[in-house]
Amino acid sequence: MQNFDLNTLVRKNIIALKPYSSARDEFKGEAEVYLDANENPYPSGYNRYPDPLQWKVKELLAQQKEVKAEQIFLGNGSDEAIDLLIRVFCEPNQDSVMITEPTYGMYRVCANINAVAIQNVLLTKDYQLDTEGILKAVTPNTKIIFLCSPNNPTGNLLSVDDISKVLNNFSGLVVVDEAYIDFAGDVSLIKELKKYPNLVILQTFSKAWGLAGLRLGMCFASEAIINLLNKVKYPYNVNIKTQELAAEALLNADSKDRAVAEILSERGQLVDTLNQIPFVIKVYPSDANFVLVAIENASVTYQKLMQQGIIVRDRSTVVLCESSLRITIGTPEENKKLINSLKQI
Structure with missing residues (x-):
């Protein structure tokens, strides 16, 4: 200052x-x-x-x-x-x-x-x-x-x-x-x-x-x-x-705290699972309710997910985020659908 x-x-x-x-x-x-x-x-x-x-x-x-x-x-x-x-x-x-x-x-x-x-x-x-x-x-x-x-x-x-x-x-x-x-x-x-x-x-x-x-x-x-x-x-x-x-x-702040705890738990599990997918290049460390994922053919993957009704954010054109998708942490059911779709791709 x-x-x-x-x-x-x-x-x-x-x-x-x-x-x-x-x-x-x-x-x-x-x-x-x-x-x-x-x-x-x-x-x-x-x-x-x-x-x-x-x-x-x-x-x-x-x-x-x-x-x-x-x-x-x-x-x-x-x-x-x-x-x-x-x-x-x-x-x-x-x-x-x-x-x-x-x-x-x-x-x-x-x-x-x-x-x-x-x-x-x-x-x-x-x-x-x-x-x-x-x-x-x-x-x-x-x-x-x-x-x-x-x-x-x-x-x-x-x-x-x-x-x-x-x-x-x-x-x-x-x-x-x-x-x-x-x-x-x-x-x-x-x-x-x-x-x-x-x-x-x-x-x-x-x-x-x-x-x-x-x-x-x-x-x-x-x-x-x-x-x-x-x-x-x-x-x-x-x-x-x-x-x-x-x-x-x-x-009723306790409700917010419980939701945050659940999202953080899901974030950890999602990161672990994403790291096991062969065409995932890197899952960047996250302190948020989303993860940035470097992935092969990110734009193509984005389109294929969209065709299956799963919407993530294509950040491939953003500087320093080439070939990356931004994925929000969803419910356990939503995250499971995402992973299943990625494995099919």
């Missing part, structure tokens, strides 16, 4: 922006009669606007993650947080973000949508950070470095020491996307937020929590950074049903 100054990173128009104030921003609490938001007064269960800042969910999350509720941003998937971070901190046609490919594709897409340049530093051959390459590539216009750990599509955790080196030697934001962190053990960098004011952590309800259909992402950072995201987000960006079901899930 070399010479880190948040105010110098934020776009000037965002600093000057007067955010929209919704009816539910101006009144908080319970009332007998609501005539302030032009809602339909007849109850349907969803005729009232949701809490624009999702305080109930945030308070439950704050207890689990051991942060303040004010350090949490909730959005329409973590993709919303990625987009907002670029919009808040990167001046179009002037600033840049850095990515470390192979990595999650939405960093590039959001940067392109916002007319923000992309600096790309490849991961090493063992899918770790090239810290020297990253720091050497930094320019005065580099505002954000996106790091995915466990990484998608490779599945491995990035070295904490390498991430710390980047944090300590970069004056912009370092965004660590931990979408798959629940499958990697107790290694989240959320506990480092107090140490690094330039650290931003992304997580999601889509993976371990099994709530991909709700579209709810989490962003953890300093209160100052979260306030900026809240300043530019849409007024009611997370609907009532999503808030209700997320809160219910948080109150």
Whole structure:
């Protein structure tokens, strides 16, 4: 966090922006009669606007993650947080973000949508950070470095020491996307937020929590950074049903933990079995709920699996992932069907 100054990173128009104030921003609490938001007064269960800042969910999350509720941003998937971070901190046609490919594709897409340049530093051959390459590539216009750990599509955790080196030697934001962190053990960098004011952590309800259909992402950072995201987000960006079901899930975290344990058990068995298939070249180590598999004629194998109703992800055209498939860990029955199909191929 070399010479880190948040105010110098934020776009000037965002600093000057007067955010929209919704009816539910101006009144908080319970009332007998609501005539302030032009809602339909007849109850349907969803005729009232949701809490624009999702305080109930945030308070439950704050207890689990051991942060303040004010350090949490909730959005329409973590993709919303990625987009907002670029919009808040990167001046179009002037600033840049850095990515470390192979990595999650939405960093590039959001940067392109916002007319923000992309600096790309490849991961090493063992899918770790090239810290020297990253720091050497930094320019005065580099505002954000996106790091995915466990990484998608490779599945491995990035070295904490390498991430710390980047944090300590970069004056912009370092965004660590931990979408798959629940499958990697107790290694989240959320506990480092107090140490690094330039650290931003992304997580999601889509993976371990099994709530991909709700579209709810989490962003953890300093209160100052979260306030900026809240300043530019849409007024009611997370609907009532999503808030209700997320809160219910948080109150029943044991269910998530059991699902994670089962997925990890299946991951181990699937890896062992894949390694016995003759045309599998390599199964890469995984800290996620998927495995990257180097396989002979990967694209052909992908097509043959698809013809049998089994859909995996062909990553053959991704840099450093040549001739590879990304396979999500399914149920025991789904994994068995996959293996049987591969053996037939």
